[in-house]
Amino acid sequence: MAHAVPTSTLDRLSPAEADAVRRLVADAAAVDGTSALNEAALLALDHPGDVRHVLARAEDAGPGALLRGYAQLAPGDGSTTGQLVVHPDVRRRGVGSALLGALLALAPSRLQVWAMGGTSAAQALADRAGLRLARELLVMTRPLGADLRAPRVPDGVAVRTFEPGRDEQAWLGVNARAFASHPEQGALTADDLAQRMAEPRFDPRGFFLAERDGVLVGFHWTKQHAGTLGEVYVLGVDPGSGGAGLGGALLDTGLAHLRAAGDTEVELYVEGDHAGAVGLYTGRGFTTASRDVMYAQP
Ligand SMILES: CC(C)(COP(=O)(O)OP(=O)(O)OC[C@H]1O[C@@H](n2cnc3c(N)ncnc32)[C@H](O)[C@@H]1OP(=O)(O)O)[C@@H](O)C(=O)NCCC(=O)NCCS
Incomplete structure (x- = not known):
């Protein structure tokens, strides 16, 4: 259930949090074959701006503990862009739904979410949230x-x-x-x-x-x-x-x-x-x- 997964929202990340997000993105990329965050989102981990960060922390939140999931929200002209990723070890446990729910609640304007690689998991998650296919970027x-x-x-x-x-x-x-x-x-x-x-x-x-x-x-x-x-x-x-x-x-x-x-x-x-x-x-x-x-x- 989505509400069983707590998330926290931050305006900026500490260097340790930014590193934890990069580790999460790398672990996910090793399984998915592609980075779930694009270049702009990766740069925004270290450069405070108008983006917001949503963290789903591991239950055992000791130093160096892996994040369960991460989402980023970037407000733009007339629409807000989100990206989200869940650690491969904890998928299908509601973390993705909780992150997408947080993005929908936080977005100041129409939310659009990137799904790198366009997997069936992303499509199913988006469908359930009532999101529709809006753009396709080809990797050639x-x-x-x-x-x-x-x-x-x-x-x-x-x-x-x-x-x-x-x-x-x-x-x-x-x-x-x-x-x-x-x-x-x-x-x-x-x-x-x-x-x-x-x-x-x-x-x-x-x-x-x-x-x-x-x-x-x-x-x-x-x-x-x-x-x-x-x-x-x-x-x-x-x-x-x-x-x-x-x-x-x-x-x-x-x-x-x-x-x-x-x-x-x-x-x-x-x-x-x-x-x-x-x-x-x-x-x-x-x-x-x-x-x-x-x-x-x-
Ligand atoms: C897409 C992603 C975020 C889903 O995260 P998650 O934590 O596994 O998602 P949830 O557990 O909240 O799943 C919610 C629903 O999405 C659908 N879903 C998720 N993964 C699925 C899969 N592999 N196959 C089919 N449906 C899936 C199901 O309807 C699921 O509900 P259910 O488990 O009750 O059947 C995760 O697979 C991921 O990080 N992928 C790489 C990054 C990415 O594509 N991000 C863009 C997301 S729009």
Whole structure:
């Protein structure tokens, strides 16, 4: 029964609590094959902001005790985004229902919840709470072999790498325009960018900018994960500058960089209903590996 599982809500986590959440997320990922929290939610564990944290603690709450479950609530423009995860050892005991109930009670606006990997467990939990499928994010991958296309940069366009301290403002402008219809990426602020640039794995040598007459018209920010996995982290072209092969050229530039850095596999996330982008990636040999699903209050 949901009310049998106590939860506590916090505005910020102590370093030990943030570590306990990371352990919980890692234990769950080892079973689920994917992280239940996305990058923004993981960053928010250490960076106090307007998110709220819901903890379902273990009964034996000694130091280092595992959390039974964790949920995070991030209020946004007109809707509130939640993510939740239950430790694999204590699933089907009402912890997920209690966390989702807490999110529903706390959300100041329409709640939408991410389910990474879109499992049948998440679907069943969402169904029971009256949430409906609202968005699908495809996780696409491809091996990085010798069959990569050589980048063909359109005439009049020059590609260089991002210079910290110089390119932030121009990048924020193009990013906001390129992702105007994308709820998270398009809303990225200077602070959000600074947080991502402060991550240990940030490397401007893998962050490509395309300029026409010195004006930024597109970019491809690649990311290096542990081992030999690379990511097409964000690829964007200023509306009005697209359609000239710029997106493809930027994609090919980044893929060649990741392969030269030793990566053997590359992944990316793309909105399932963004036909143009999905077409670009499919044409470059990417296939859908899994789907992240968003459920929302009707
Ligand atoms: C989805 C998740 C949060 C469920 O947590 P949980 O603590 O096991 O959920 P509960 O015990 O509260 O289950 C509530 C109901 O959801 C449904 N459900 C949960 N897991 C299920 C499963 N594996 N198969 C079918 N139905 C399931 C059932 O209807 C269940 O009620 P019941 O046990 O009385 O039949 C958990 O599996 C998890 O952490 N998954 C990875 C992260 C994730 O997908 N998060 C997004 C959730 S929307």
